[in-house]
Amino acid sequence: xxxxxxxxxxxxxxxxxxxxxxxxxxxxxxxxxxxxxxxxxxxxxxxxxxxxxxxxxxxxxxxxxxxxxxxxxxxxxxxxxxxxxxxxxxxxxxxxxxxxxxxxxxxxxxxxx
Amino acid sequence: xxxxxxxxxxxxxxxxxxxxxxxxxxxxxxxxxxxxxxxxxxxxxxxxxxxxxxxxxxxxxxxxxxxxxxxxxxxxxxxxxxxxxxxxxxxxxxxxxxxxxxxxxxxxxxxxxx
Numbered sequence: 001x002x003x004x005x006x007x008x009x010x011x012x013x014x015x016x017x018x019x020x021x022x023x024x025x026x027x028x029x030x031x032x033x034x035x036x037x038x039x040x041x042x043x044x045x046x047x048x049x050x051x052x053x054x055x056x057x058x059x060x061x062x063x064x065x066x067x068x069x070x071x072x073x074x075x076x077x078x079x080x081x082x083x084x085x086x087x088x089x090x091x092x093x094x095x096x097x098x099x100x101x102x103x104x105x106x107x108x109x110x111x112x113x
Numbered sequence: 114x115x116x117x118x119x120x121x122x123x124x125x126x127x128x129x130x131x132x133x134x135x136x137x138x139x140x141x142x143x144x145x146x147x148x149x150x151x152x153x154x155x156x157x158x159x160x161x162x163x164x165x166x167x168x169x170x171x172x173x174x175x176x177x178x179x180x181x182x183x184x185x186x187x188x189x190x191x192x193x194x195x196x197x198x199x200x201x202x203x204x205x206x207x208x209x210x211x212x213x214x215x216x217x218x219x220x221x222x223x224x225x226x227x
Contacts, residue, residue: 034215036218041220042220043116043117043203043218043219043221044203044205044216044218046215046216049215089156098161098168098169099144099146099161099168099169099205099207099216100146100158100161100169101146101148101156101158101216102158103148103155103156104155106155
């Protein structure tokens, strides 16, 4: 079935470091891809999305490019802040008209001053 | 405007009991989905509702059920609770019937089964 694989965490970085969180997917068709973020004590929030190959999603300094050839959607940020500490989830949604999201296991990011 | 509201936020039950969780979507949203989040299995899809109709269901046993009311509020029920049902249950809402936008998640109901 459809699935998402994320790198294991936690990822520990110092403030202003470069961030990459790897995400790859397996799907029978061409899904839409998402990154959701869960801050401590809060619900999941959409961070960015891409709906077709070569699309780049971006928000709050984060970026991810939909790579069909490598079935990947890696999350990057050039300079992380302490406030970026959270759990990041990669997810896919098949374009079937249903809202079901298939999530990765999540990657915890810890940013220290 | 108010976000997705889930009640109760925390609850403790014992094995064999049943539980009902409630979700009030964002005003105007007619689509509601439920997810179970556990450290071992991550986030897993439970159900999806639109206009009081279940449109999609995940791979959970029949002990897990749900419904949606005419005002779009939704409830999920778990009967004959097992220890493994301990989890954070997340509700998400969306305006659209077909997914063309983001899902808005509540903070969840944390269920502990003793």
